[in-house]
Amino acid sequence: MSALSEREDKFRRRAISVQEGQEKVLAFAKTAETEWVPLPDAQGRVLAEDISAPHPYPHFRRSGMDGFAIRSGDTVGCTSERPVYLEVVDEIPCGSLPSVSLVPGTAARIMTGAKVPDEADAVVMFEMTESGADQGKDFIMLKREIAPGSNVTPVGLELAAGDLILARGRRISAGEISVLATFGVYRVPVAKRPRVAIFSTGSELLGIDEPLQDGRIRNSNTYMLATQVREAGGEPHILEAIADDLATARLKVQEAFALYDLVITTGGVSVGDFDIMADLVRGDDVEMLFNKVMMRPGSVTTAAIKEGKHLFALSGNPGACFVGFELFVRPVIGRMLGTDQPFLPEWEAELGRDYTKVNNFTRFVRGRLEVRDGRLFAYPAALDESSVMITIKDSDCLIVIPPSSRGVQAGETVSVLRLPGAR
Amino acid sequence: MSALSEREDKFRRRAISVQEGQEKVLAFAKTAETEWVPLPDAQGRVLAEDISAPHPYPHFRRSGMDGFAIRSGDTVGCTSERPVYLEVVDEIPCGSLPSVSLVPGTAARIMTGAKVPDEADAVVMFEMTESGADQGKDFIMLKREIAPGSNVTPVGLELAAGDLILARGRRISAGEISVLATFGVYRVPVAKRPRVAIFSTGSELLGIDEPLQDGRIRNSNTYMLATQVREAGGEPHILEAIADDLATARLKVQEAFALYDLVITTGGVSVGDFDIMADLVRGDDVEMLFNKVMMRPGSVTTAAIKEGKHLFALSGNPGACFVGFELFVRPVIGRMLGTDQPFLPEWEAELGRDYTKVNNFTRFVRGRLEVRDGRLFAYPAALDESSVMITIKDSDCLIVIPPSSRGVQAGETVSVLRLPGAR
Numbered sequence: 001m002s003a004l005s006e007r008e009d010k011f012r013r014r015a016i017s018v019q020e021g022q023e024k025v026l027a028f029a030k031t032a033e034t035e036w037v038p039l040p041d042a043q044g045r046v047l048a049e050d051i052s053a054p055h056p057y058p059h060f061r062r063s064g065m066d067g068f069a070i071r072s073g074d075t076v077g078c079t080s081e082r083p084v085y086l087e088v089v090d091e092i093p094c095g096s097l098p099s100v101s102l103v104p105g106t107a108a109r110i111m112t113g114a115k116v117p118d119e120a121d122a123v124v125m126f127e128m129t130e131s132g133a134d135q136g137k138d139f140i141m142l143k144r145e146i147a148p149g150s151n152v153t154p155v156g157l158e159l160a161a162g163d164l165i166l167a168r169g170r171r172i173s174a175g176e177i178s179v180l181a182t183f184g185v186y187r188v189p190v191a192k193r194p195r196v197a198i199f200s201t202g203s204e205l206l207g208i209d210e211p212l213q214d215g216r217i218r219n220s221n222t223y224m225l226a227t228q229v230r231e232a233g234g235e236p237h238i239l240e241a242i243a244d245d246l247a248t249a250r251l252k253v254q255e256a257f258a259l260y261d262l263v264i265t266t267g268g269v270s271v272g273d274f275d276i277m278a279d280l281v282r283g284d285d286v287e288m289l290f291n292k293v294m295m296r297p298g299s300v301t302t303a304a305i306k307e308g309k310h311l312f313a314l315s316g317n318p319g320a321c322f323v324g325f326e327l328f329v330r331p332v333i334g335r336m337l338g339t340d341q342p343f344l345p346e347w348e349a350e351l352g353r354d355y356t357k358v359n360n361f362t363r364f365v366r367g368r369l370e371v372r373d374g375r376l377f378a379y380p381a382a383l384d385e386s387s388v389m390i391t392i393k394d395s396d397c398l399i400v401i402p403p404s405s406r407g408v409q410a411g412e413t414v415s416v417l418r419l420p421g422a423r
Numbered sequence: 424m425s426a427l428s429e430r431e432d433k434f435r436r437r438a439i440s441v442q443e444g445q446e447k448v449l450a451f452a453k454t455a456e457t458e459w460v461p462l463p464d465a466q467g468r469v470l471a472e473d474i475s476a477p478h479p480y481p482h483f484r485r486s487g488m489d490g491f492a493i494r495s496g497d498t499v500g501c502t503s504e505r506p507v508y509l510e511v512v513d514e515i516p517c518g519s520l521p522s523v524s525l526v527p528g529t530a531a532r533i534m535t536g537a538k539v540p541d542e543a544d545a546v547v548m549f550e551m552t553e554s555g556a557d558q559g560k561d562f563i564m565l566k567r568e569i570a571p572g573s574n575v576t577p578v579g580l581e582l583a584a585g586d587l588i589l590a591r592g593r594r595i596s597a598g599e600i601s602v603l604a605t606f607g608v609y610r611v612p613v614a615k616r617p618r619v620a621i622f623s624t625g626s627e628l629l630g631i632d633e634p635l636q637d638g639r640i641r642n643s644n645t646y647m648l649a650t651q652v653r654e655a656g657g658e659p660h661i662l663e664a665i666a667d668d669l670a671t672a673r674l675k676v677q678e679a680f681a682l683y684d685l686v687i688t689t690g691g692v693s694v695g696d697f698d699i700m701a702d703l704v705r706g707d708d709v710e711m712l713f714n715k716v717m718m719r720p721g722s723v724t725t726a727a728i729k730e731g732k733h734l735f736a737l738s739g740n741p742g743a744c745f746v747g748f749e750l751f752v753r754p755v756i757g758r759m760l761g762t763d764q765p766f767l768p769e770w771e772a773e774l775g776r777d778y779t780k781v782n783n784f785t786r787f788v789r790g791r792l793e794v795r796d797g798r799l800f801a802y803p804a805a806l807d808e809s810s811v812m813i814t815i816k817d818s819d820c821l822i823v824i825p826p827s828s829r830g831v832q833a834g835e836t837v838s839v840l841r842l843p844g845a846r
Contacts, residue, residue: 218606226463
């Protein structure tokens, strides 16, 4: 038996497509529990329930101007030659209610946002009136007809009572906060953040505060992953590195499953002799979903289910680890949070520069988007090898290069997956 | 004297362009102090110093494969008919150093990411070898020539020592965290978050937890602004609402300037009799920068400097408040943080639908971006009045509609300002 076939047998790798892999992992994603947070703390969280309007908005007829509330009928036939005089009988600041009824021939001074008296059907702005006084009474003079409804915002213009305001699964940002505050939702039902354990494997890893050593690198992937987990809406927990020892690894991962909702490891998933994740996910209590994906980088991305929870074993190569997270872990966290679109958003763009690498698997190439004259262009990074770390920071998208024997030429259309934080 | 000219005099409003207003406020933006945070807490912060590579990366010749490190000269002339046999004399896991020198005719088993022995100049993957043993010695058989450099990542491929890794002003996300960890920057110099005080004005405002009352609305703008401040990189502090009383308002704002780096108010900047912000910013110790901008919504946006700090008096209308923040406050916070591009990022897009409102001022219309066939289309929201709150949440851009007597037709090119959080 050759070395190759022996290893194939040991790891039983059958490469599946990215889409198939995503379907497999999403099928096991359980909806997070609901918790209630004060409105000011809801930013970035995901709504766990539909929110409907408890009242129409606006809930009273609102003045759109600083001016005078009038009965438009009083201005019929009014011209600069035949002006109309109205007695000012009330003054309505914001937040106050009209204090008298407006009978014909009267007006109320009113502020933007204040309640229009029931008898009035229009507001005329200050600038269209002239003020005067006569025998201790205040008057305004109008020189033209005013249409009914002018500058009066009707009840329910924006929303009727019972309208769906925000649907479950919506991520909360400034606009959502504004709506929730408006309707008095001061305790907000949100999905609990999945608690995500992050392990690195490999005795080659130095701590980030350790001096450099020959042949060894610092552990950067766990911190990168923690950032990705937070961006995806999860709560990262960086655990101690797992040494290259199967029994210890099993124990640590076992403990993590008891405490966390999801477990990620980085490193230890290539076919090398010293990698233990591949063995680990073959335990009796673990259901392997896949251990090879038809993609570059990250073909060794592995996913398994243990006690109903996900275990993701990502590559130790920074580029492959990053992509493995974005394609498989992010959607699972998103689905747990209840978002309806858990994947990276996808656009089409024109490839800005030839990408000539030959691929037998789909490539997810780090790149940058540019817009010129309303057209999107995607530029692949100069270095996009699996092992390359430096171009992750300069990328705002992953360019999808399908399997091809000739690469993709500049000017051809490609799909791009937009990365979080990319603007 | 007419009512109109009286008010003009009182508020001395001279409308300036958005760009002029932005230049005025940015001229007063002071750089925030530097603080040092642990790497895992640096996400979302802005780098306060340039970071250069303390060492090349990779800092040792790294194997790109699981396989055998060899001297490529040993394979010259090698074919399947004339295979070459190499004795395996070492085994190099990740993080270990070679233990023997590779003399001609020998090879070292090596793992991806491990240090390649100095004498070797290529790595050949397992799959291209056949293994065997003879007289207690392990051998591999090769059937073709291997090019020098194969599967060996040279020192400094990604970065040389001294290269600028990350420039001051860079916002820290997953890729930056990865780089900082790699280079052992475990305490990160970041700009202190500007502390931003947020006041609302207006006695019409109910708390978000109060029952609705006729003629009154809940205070939603301060919570929306707090969200916008956080997104911009500041630290929001929601203070008690200011009653419509000039003396109290002055005192509260005075106190806020002692405690915070920047003060925002919302409400009280229209020309109405009950608005006090306009009076407030006319105090002796306050330098007014502008109190009218040639834009809709938010033409009454007001900016002033007091004790070297910014005071922004934004409209009480939700739409106008939102836009006023994004166009004027966000850039100031960004500049304080040291970001080189503090404005909302701008793209060109094709207007997807006629926008027929006549404008004498530039309009910043809430809208949505769509991409079809690599082209960007911008769709204005159905309701975009200053007072409308509900469409903020559904917008991912502001469409810039220049002053026009006929509006803009579908198919024309417009600028769009992309909103934060928009993906």
